[in-house]
Amino acid sequence: MHEVSIAQSIIEIVSGQCRKGGYRSITSIRVRIGRASGIMPDALLFAFDAIKADSPARQAVLEIEEVCVSGRCRDCGRDFSVEGEYVLDCPLCGGLAFEITAGREMDVTDMEVEE
Amino acid sequence: MTGTVVEKITKEDGRVKVKVVTKILEANDRIALENRRLFDKARVFVVNLMSAPGAGKTSVLEKTLAQGTGLRIGVIEGDIAGSDDAERVEKFGIPVVQINTGGACHLDANMIYEVIGDLPLAELDLLFIENVGNLVCPAEFKVGEDMKVMLLSVTEGHDKPLKYPLMFQESSALILNKMDLVPYTDVDISKIRKDALSLNPNLKIFEVSCRTGAGIAEWTAWLGEQAGKG
Ligand SMILES: Nc1nc2c(ncn2[C@@H]2O[C@H](COP(=O)(O)OP(=O)(O)OP(=O)(O)O)[C@@H](O)[C@H]2O)c(=O)[nH]1
Ligand SMILES: [Mg+2]
Numbered sequence A: 001m002h003e004v005s006i007a008q009s010i011i012e013i014v015s016g017q018c019r020k021g022g023y024r025s026i027t028s029i030r031v032r033i034g035r036a037s038g039i040m041p042d043a044l045l046f047a048f049d050a051i052k053a054d055s056p057a058r059q060a061v062l063e064i065e066e067v068c069v070s071g072r073c074r075d076c077g078r079d080f081s082v083e084g085e086y087v088l089d090c091p092l093c094g095g096l097a098f099e100i101t102a103g104r105e106m107d108v109t110d111m112e113v114e115e
Numbered sequence B: 001m002t003g004t005v006v007e008k009i010t011k012e013d014g015r016v017k018v019k020v021v022t023k024i025l026e027a028n029d030r031i032a033l034e035n036r037r038l039f040d041k042a043r044v045f046v047v048n049l050m051s052a053p054g055a056g057k058t059s060v061l062e063k064t065l066a067q068g069t070g071l072r073i074g075v076i077e078g079d080i081a082g083s084d085d086a087e088r089v090e091k092f093g094i095p096v097v098q099i100n101t102g103g104a105c106h107l108d109a110n111m112i113y114e115v116i117g118d119l120p121l122a123e124l125d126l127l128f129i130e131n132v133g134n135l136v137c138p139a140e141f142k143v144g145e146d147m148k149v150m151l152l153s154v155t156e157g158h159d160k161p162l163k164y165p166l167m168f169q170e171s172s173a174l175i176l177n178k179m180d181l182v183p184y185t186d187v188d189i190s191k192i193r194k195d196a197l198s199l200n201p202n203l204k205i206f207e208v209s210c211r212t213g214a215g216i217a218e219w220t221a222w223l224g225e226q227a228g229k230g
């Protein structure tokens, strides 16, 4: 639901970089979004396209790299990764002693620009 | 990964790629940290209270204020529009600030930063921030709180922990409100407890009714302990 504010933050970050580097415009932006971040990629794309008009990213394409929820189990010692948004027990051994190692990402990673 | 790493790479086809590794919420997190510094300096313990619309956030505040905790309490009310909630808690004669988000589905750190000056922080021990009613967004936006507390009213159903895992994972305590209504629903309280604890083994759970007052004493006692630590 807060994809609009996320899209706004992305635009602020890349616009700042665009000003700093003196680039003419931005053609694409890559972001990394974890499955457990509560962000829906489709909603983010929609929000981004809806608000990009008055920014240096007005022609930019947003590319979303989704990151699976992953963890490390202390019971069986193995690393795992799941399709869903959360982990209730280790999918390999059923153990409850695990730590989540990925899935909450929300980062801008890079952008392509015209100089 | 914090801060920004910038590196420019010109590819063979002449296109320019700029590496910009930045957390999307970095700006918000930075302001949240500044809020936290101001709260810490004034020795105010801050609770970010979150739930779906109508789960009973303002009712729990009213009960907590009526119960009396021995703490000097202030409240920030976050609503999309209106000041009804602020008027309800103002009756207790405590400092209250209303924020209208004008459509935004959550409070962010800057909205809090802008009203900190309107509160007599030096005269407070505990500050409640009642977030906008929403089970998704507030969990992601830090506002400078010491802890997050979420409410779930029993009429919302027992499937909520697994549908909205982030909120349960981020919270220190879960208040299961409207327990007086359990007999009129098919809600499975033990399933809520089990799923919520699987998502967050450290979650402290309180069964409360703002109608009958059940559970309020336990909640306020625990809250007092937490604020004392902070
Ligand atoms: N039966 C029953 N009703 C309750 C209880 N707690 C709150 N309510 C009712 O639920 C409704 C919503 O309560 P509020 O305290 O306004 O909820 P809120 O979470 O602050 O709502 P928003 O700020 O609008 O998101 C009111 O009509 C309350 O009287 C409870 O424990 N039992
Ligand atoms: Mg309210």
Ligand SMILES: [Zn+2]
Residues within 6 Å of the ligand: A073, A074, A075, A076, A077, A078, A090, A091, A092, A093, A094, A095
């Ligand atoms: Zn295992």
